[in-house]
Amino acid sequence: MPLIVITGLPGSGKTSRAKELEKYFIEHGKGPVHVVSESECIARAGYGVKESFTDPAKEKQIRATLKSEAMKLLSKTTLVILDGTNYIKGYRYEIFCASKNARTTQCTLHCAMTIEQRQQLREVITSQSASDNSGMLDCETFDALCLRYEEPLGSNRWDRPLFTVYTEEQLNLNQIESALFEQAPLPPNLATQNMPLSATNFLFELDKTTQTIIDQIASARKIGLQGPVEIPQAGIRAEVPPNMSVAQLNRHRRQFLNYVKMHTNVSSDITKIPAIFVQFLNTNTNGV
Numbered sequence: 001m002p003l004i005v006i007t008g009l010p011g012s013g014k015t016s017r018a019k020e021l022e023k024y025f026i027e028h029g030k031g032p033v034h035v036v037s038e039s040e041c042i043a044r045a046g047y048g049v050k051e052s053f054t055d056p057a058k059e060k061q062i063r064a065t066l067k068s069e070a071m072k073l074l075s076k077t078t079l080v081i082l083d084g085t086n087y088i089k090g091y092r093y094e095i096f097c098a099s100k101n102a103r104t105t106q107c108t109l110h111c112a113m114t115i116e117q118r119q120q121l122r123e124v125i126t127s128q129s130a131s132d133n134s135g136m137l138d139c140e141t142f143d144a145l146c147l148r149y150e151e152p153l154g155s156n157r158w159d160r161p162l163f164t165v166y167t168e169e170q171l172n173l174n175q176i177e178s179a180l181f182e183q184a185p186l187p188p189n190l191a192t193q194n195m196p197l198s199a200t201n202f203l204f205e206l207d208k209t210t211q212t213i214i215d216q217i218a219s220a221r222k223i224g225l226q227g228p229v230e231i232p233q234a235g236i237r238a239e240v241p242p243n244m245s246v247a248q249l250n251r252h253r254r255q256f257l258n259y260v261k262m263h264t265n266v267s268s269d270i271t272k273i274p275a276i277f278v279q280f281l282n283t284n285t286n287g288v
Contacts, residue, residue: 001030001079002180003070003099007086007152008111009145010049010137011121013167015039017111018083024173025079030181034073038084041065049137053085053145063091070095074102079180089150089158090255093284096158105185107176110152110164117167118146157283205270206260210253210277213238218246234274240285249281256280 004021008014015037022033041062042052052062066084073080086092092108099106113121125139152159161179165171213231217238220229228237240249256277 001074001076001104003074003095003104003106004079004081004109004176004180005086005092005095005106006081006083006109006111007092009087009113009118009149010085010142011124012111012113012117014083014085014111017109017165017171018081020171021081021109021173021176025177028177030079030177032077033079033081035081035083036066036070036073038062038066041069041084050141053137053141063088067091067095067098071098071102074099074104085145085149087145087149089152089156090284092152093158094259100186103185103187105180105183107161107163107179108152108159109171109176110162112151112164112166114166202270203261206257206273209233209270209273210256213274213277213281214246214249214253217249231274231278234278236275236278236282238278239282244285248285252281252284253277255284 006014006018018035018037022035025031025033039049042049045052045058045062045065047055047058047062052058066082070080070082082095086095096106122139122142125137125142128136152162152164154160154162163172163176163179213234216231217229217240221242226242228239231238259280
Protein backbone atom coordinates (compact mmCIF):
# COMPACT_ATOMS: atom_id res chain seq x y z
CA MET A 1 0.00 0.00 0.00
CA PRO A 2 1.13 3.62 -0.47
CA LEU A 3 3.57 5.75 1.44
CA ILE A 4 3.12 9.50 2.00
CA VAL A 5 6.31 11.35 2.92
CA ILE A 6 5.54 14.64 4.66
CA THR A 7 8.33 17.21 4.71
CA GLY A 8 8.60 20.74 6.06
CA LEU A 9 10.14 22.97 8.68
CA PRO A 10 9.05 22.80 12.33
CA GLY A 11 5.80 24.69 12.79
CA SER A 12 4.71 24.32 9.15
CA GLY A 13 1.63 22.24 10.01
CA LYS A 14 2.98 18.77 9.19
CA THR A 15 1.23 16.96 12.05
CA SER A 16 -2.09 18.66 11.34
CA ARG A 17 -1.83 17.58 7.70
CA ALA A 18 -0.94 14.03 8.77
CA LYS A 19 -4.09 13.88 10.91
CA GLU A 20 -6.15 15.32 8.05
CA LEU A 21 -4.81 12.66 5.69
CA GLU A 22 -5.36 9.89 8.22
CA LYS A 23 -8.99 10.92 8.79
CA TYR A 24 -9.69 11.24 5.05
CA PHE A 25 -8.30 7.86 4.05
CA ILE A 26 -9.94 6.00 6.92
CA GLU A 27 -13.30 7.56 6.03
CA HIS A 28 -12.78 6.56 2.39
CA GLY A 29 -12.07 2.94 3.26
CA LYS A 30 -8.32 3.02 2.59
CA GLY A 31 -7.30 1.94 6.09
CA PRO A 32 -5.64 0.81 8.15
CA VAL A 33 -3.54 3.96 8.22
CA HIS A 34 -0.32 4.21 10.23
CA VAL A 35 1.27 7.58 11.07
CA VAL A 36 4.99 7.42 11.86
CA SER A 37 5.66 10.63 13.81
CA GLU A 38 9.03 12.33 14.20
CA SER A 39 7.89 14.25 17.28
CA GLU A 40 6.71 11.04 18.96
CA CYS A 41 9.99 9.34 18.08
CA ILE A 42 11.95 12.21 19.66
CA ALA A 43 9.81 12.00 22.80
CA ARG A 44 10.30 8.23 23.11
CA ALA A 45 14.05 8.68 22.76
CA GLY A 46 14.00 11.15 25.64
CA TYR A 47 15.60 13.93 23.63
CA GLY A 48 14.65 17.57 23.48
CA VAL A 49 13.57 18.95 20.13
CA LYS A 50 16.63 21.19 20.00
CA GLU A 51 19.22 18.48 20.61
CA SER A 52 17.51 16.14 18.15
CA PHE A 53 18.45 18.63 15.42
CA THR A 54 21.81 19.86 16.77
CA ASP A 55 23.43 16.61 17.95
CA PRO A 56 24.48 14.73 14.76
CA ALA A 57 24.48 11.30 16.43
CA LYS A 58 21.02 11.77 17.93
CA GLU A 59 19.64 13.26 14.72
CA LYS A 60 20.96 10.28 12.76
CA GLN A 61 19.40 7.90 15.27
CA ILE A 62 15.99 9.58 14.94
CA ARG A 63 16.12 9.42 11.14
CA ALA A 64 17.12 5.75 11.20
CA THR A 65 14.31 4.91 13.63
CA LEU A 66 11.71 6.73 11.55
CA LYS A 67 12.78 5.00 8.36
CA SER A 68 12.86 1.61 10.05
CA GLU A 69 9.38 2.02 11.54
CA ALA A 70 7.91 3.20 8.23
CA MET A 71 9.44 0.34 6.25
CA LYS A 72 8.24 -2.27 8.76
CA LEU A 73 4.68 -1.00 8.41
CA LEU A 74 4.63 -0.98 4.61
CA SER A 75 2.48 -3.86 3.39
CA LYS A 76 -0.22 -4.69 0.85
CA THR A 77 -2.97 -3.73 3.30
CA THR A 78 -1.71 -0.55 5.02
CA LEU A 79 -1.14 3.10 4.17
CA VAL A 80 1.84 4.72 5.90
CA ILE A 81 2.24 8.45 6.55
CA LEU A 82 5.79 9.52 7.47
CA ASP A 83 5.35 12.76 9.43
CA GLY A 84 8.68 14.53 9.89
CA THR A 85 10.96 17.30 8.71
CA ASN A 86 12.63 14.90 6.22
CA TYR A 87 14.69 17.86 5.08
CA ILE A 88 17.66 15.98 3.55
CA LYS A 89 17.15 14.98 -0.08
CA GLY A 90 19.52 12.01 0.27
CA TYR A 91 17.36 10.67 3.09
CA ARG A 92 14.22 11.07 1.00
CA TYR A 93 16.01 9.21 -1.80
CA GLU A 94 16.74 6.30 0.58
CA ILE A 95 13.07 6.13 1.51
CA PHE A 96 12.15 6.23 -2.19
CA CYS A 97 14.44 3.27 -2.91
CA ALA A 98 12.97 1.33 0.01
CA SER A 99 9.40 1.95 -1.12
CA LYS A 100 10.32 0.87 -4.68
CA ASN A 101 11.75 -2.31 -3.24
CA ALA A 102 8.45 -2.83 -1.40
CA ARG A 103 6.64 -2.28 -4.72
CA THR A 104 4.40 0.46 -3.37
CA THR A 105 3.36 3.86 -4.66
CA GLN A 106 4.63 6.99 -2.94
CA CYS A 107 4.07 10.75 -2.95
CA THR A 108 5.60 13.73 -1.17
CA LEU A 109 3.65 16.39 0.69
CA HIS A 110 5.62 19.59 1.21
CA CYS A 111 4.24 21.78 4.01
CA ALA A 112 5.68 25.09 2.83
CA MET A 113 6.00 28.42 4.61
CA THR A 114 6.27 31.96 3.29
CA ILE A 115 9.06 34.25 4.51
CA GLU A 116 6.48 36.15 6.56
CA GLN A 117 5.24 32.92 8.20
CA ARG A 118 8.79 31.92 9.06
CA GLN A 119 9.38 35.31 10.66
CA GLN A 120 6.15 35.07 12.67
CA LEU A 121 7.10 31.61 13.88
CA ARG A 122 10.56 32.85 14.80
CA GLU A 123 8.99 35.53 17.01
CA VAL A 124 6.87 32.88 18.73
CA ILE A 125 9.96 30.72 19.31
CA THR A 126 11.79 33.72 20.74
CA SER A 127 9.04 34.40 23.26
CA GLN A 128 8.84 30.72 24.26
CA SER A 129 12.61 30.41 24.61
CA ALA A 130 12.68 33.36 27.00
CA SER A 131 10.50 31.48 29.49
CA ASP A 132 11.47 27.86 28.83
CA ASN A 133 14.97 26.41 28.52
CA SER A 134 13.95 22.75 28.67
CA GLY A 135 15.16 21.73 25.23
CA MET A 136 12.53 23.50 23.14
CA LEU A 137 13.46 24.64 19.65
CA ASP A 138 15.28 27.98 19.74
CA CYS A 139 15.82 30.63 17.07
CA GLU A 140 19.41 29.61 16.36
CA THR A 141 18.38 26.00 15.68
CA PHE A 142 15.37 27.08 13.62
CA ASP A 143 17.52 29.42 11.50
CA ALA A 144 20.03 26.62 10.95
CA LEU A 145 17.26 24.28 9.82
CA CYS A 146 16.00 26.91 7.38
CA LEU A 147 19.48 27.07 5.84
CA ARG A 148 19.96 23.30 5.77
CA TYR A 149 16.50 22.47 4.47
CA GLU A 150 16.60 20.93 0.99
CA GLU A 151 13.18 21.61 -0.44
CA PRO A 152 11.61 18.85 -2.52
CA LEU A 153 11.53 19.40 -6.26
CA GLY A 154 9.03 17.96 -8.71
CA SER A 155 11.92 17.29 -11.10
CA ASN A 156 13.44 14.82 -8.60
CA ARG A 157 11.91 11.41 -9.19
CA TRP A 158 12.18 10.55 -5.49
CA ASP A 159 10.03 13.61 -4.61
CA ARG A 160 7.30 13.14 -7.16
CA PRO A 161 4.41 13.23 -7.37
CA LEU A 162 4.91 16.34 -5.25
CA PHE A 163 2.11 18.24 -3.53
CA THR A 164 3.02 21.63 -2.01
CA VAL A 165 0.61 23.27 0.42
CA TYR A 166 0.87 26.43 2.53
CA THR A 167 -0.70 26.85 5.95
CA GLU A 168 -3.78 28.75 4.75
CA GLU A 169 -4.44 26.49 1.75
CA GLN A 170 -6.78 23.54 1.40
CA LEU A 171 -5.18 20.18 0.80
CA ASN A 172 -6.25 18.54 -2.48
CA LEU A 173 -7.04 15.15 -1.00
CA ASN A 174 -8.62 13.79 -4.18
CA GLN A 175 -5.44 14.36 -6.18
CA ILE A 176 -3.33 12.68 -3.51
CA GLU A 177 -5.69 9.69 -3.44
CA SER A 178 -5.51 9.42 -7.23
CA ALA A 179 -1.70 9.58 -7.23
CA LEU A 180 -1.48 6.81 -4.65
CA PHE A 181 -4.27 4.43 -5.62
CA GLU A 182 -4.72 4.90 -9.37
CA GLN A 183 -1.10 4.62 -10.42
CA ALA A 184 1.09 1.53 -10.68
CA PRO A 185 4.10 1.36 -8.35
CA LEU A 186 7.52 1.84 -9.91
CA PRO A 187 9.36 -1.45 -10.54
CA PRO A 188 12.51 -2.09 -8.50
CA ASN A 189 15.73 -1.36 -10.36
CA LEU A 190 19.27 -2.65 -9.90
CA ALA A 191 19.86 -0.39 -6.92
CA THR A 192 16.88 -1.74 -4.99
CA GLN A 193 17.00 -5.46 -5.74
CA ASN A 194 17.40 -7.61 -2.66
CA MET A 195 20.67 -9.54 -2.79
CA PRO A 196 22.90 -10.52 0.16
CA LEU A 197 26.36 -9.03 0.65
CA SER A 198 28.72 -11.99 0.72
CA ALA A 199 32.04 -11.61 -1.15
CA THR A 200 34.96 -11.20 1.27
CA ASN A 201 36.79 -8.78 -1.03
CA PHE A 202 33.59 -6.97 -2.04
CA LEU A 203 34.30 -3.72 -0.16
CA PHE A 204 37.81 -3.53 -1.64
CA GLU A 205 36.46 -4.06 -5.16
CA LEU A 206 33.62 -1.61 -4.46
CA ASP A 207 36.08 1.14 -3.51
CA LYS A 208 38.30 0.47 -6.53
CA THR A 209 35.41 0.26 -8.99
CA THR A 210 33.74 3.50 -7.89
CA GLN A 211 37.06 5.38 -7.84
CA THR A 212 37.74 4.23 -11.41
CA ILE A 213 34.41 5.68 -12.54
CA ILE A 214 35.14 9.01 -10.82
CA ASP A 215 38.54 9.08 -12.55
CA GLN A 216 36.87 8.42 -15.93
CA ILE A 217 34.49 11.34 -15.43
CA ALA A 218 37.33 13.62 -14.29
CA SER A 219 39.45 12.67 -17.31
CA ALA A 220 36.60 13.41 -19.69
CA ARG A 221 36.13 16.86 -18.15
CA LYS A 222 39.85 17.60 -18.42
CA ILE A 223 39.79 17.09 -22.18
CA GLY A 224 36.79 19.40 -22.52
CA LEU A 225 33.87 16.96 -22.71
CA GLN A 226 30.89 18.81 -21.19
CA GLY A 227 28.11 16.31 -21.90
CA PRO A 228 27.34 12.82 -20.60
CA VAL A 229 30.35 10.56 -20.09
CA GLU A 230 30.34 7.01 -21.41
CA ILE A 231 31.15 4.46 -18.70
CA PRO A 232 31.76 1.24 -20.68
CA GLN A 233 31.77 -1.12 -17.71
CA ALA A 234 28.41 0.28 -16.56
CA GLY A 235 26.70 0.15 -19.92
CA ILE A 236 25.14 3.57 -19.28
CA ARG A 237 26.30 7.19 -19.36
CA ALA A 238 27.16 9.32 -16.36
CA GLU A 239 24.98 12.42 -16.73
CA VAL A 240 26.54 14.62 -14.07
CA PRO A 241 26.68 18.43 -14.32
CA PRO A 242 29.76 19.63 -16.24
CA ASN A 243 30.67 22.12 -13.51
CA MET A 244 30.77 19.49 -10.76
CA SER A 245 34.23 19.28 -9.19
CA VAL A 246 36.14 16.11 -8.41
CA ALA A 247 35.72 16.88 -4.71
CA GLN A 248 31.94 16.98 -5.12
CA LEU A 249 31.99 13.73 -7.09
CA ASN A 250 34.05 12.07 -4.38
CA ARG A 251 31.58 13.30 -1.76
CA HIS A 252 28.81 11.48 -3.64
CA ARG A 253 31.09 8.43 -3.92
CA ARG A 254 31.56 8.36 -0.16
CA GLN A 255 27.80 8.63 0.32
CA PHE A 256 27.34 5.66 -2.00
CA LEU A 257 29.96 3.60 -0.16
CA ASN A 258 28.32 4.35 3.18
CA TYR A 259 24.90 3.50 1.76
CA VAL A 260 26.12 0.12 0.48
CA LYS A 261 27.80 -0.70 3.80
CA MET A 262 24.61 0.10 5.73
CA HIS A 263 22.16 -1.65 3.40
CA THR A 264 22.30 -5.32 2.51
CA ASN A 265 19.74 -4.84 -0.26
CA VAL A 266 22.43 -3.69 -2.71
CA SER A 267 23.82 -6.32 -5.08
CA SER A 268 27.00 -8.09 -3.96
CA ASP A 269 27.75 -8.94 -7.60
CA ILE A 270 30.65 -6.58 -8.33
CA THR A 271 29.89 -6.66 -12.06
CA LYS A 272 26.60 -4.86 -11.37
CA ILE A 273 28.12 -2.16 -9.14
CA PRO A 274 29.25 0.17 -11.99
CA ALA A 275 25.68 0.47 -13.29
CA ILE A 276 24.28 0.91 -9.78
CA PHE A 277 26.86 3.59 -8.93
CA VAL A 278 26.27 5.52 -12.17
CA GLN A 279 22.50 5.39 -11.52
CA PHE A 280 23.21 6.74 -8.04
CA LEU A 281 25.32 9.61 -9.45
CA ASN A 282 22.74 10.47 -12.11
CA THR A 283 19.97 10.60 -9.51
CA ASN A 284 21.78 12.45 -6.72
CA THR A 285 23.55 15.06 -8.84
CA ASN A 286 20.31 16.05 -10.60
CA GLY A 287 20.06 19.83 -10.57
CA VAL A 288 23.31 20.30 -8.62
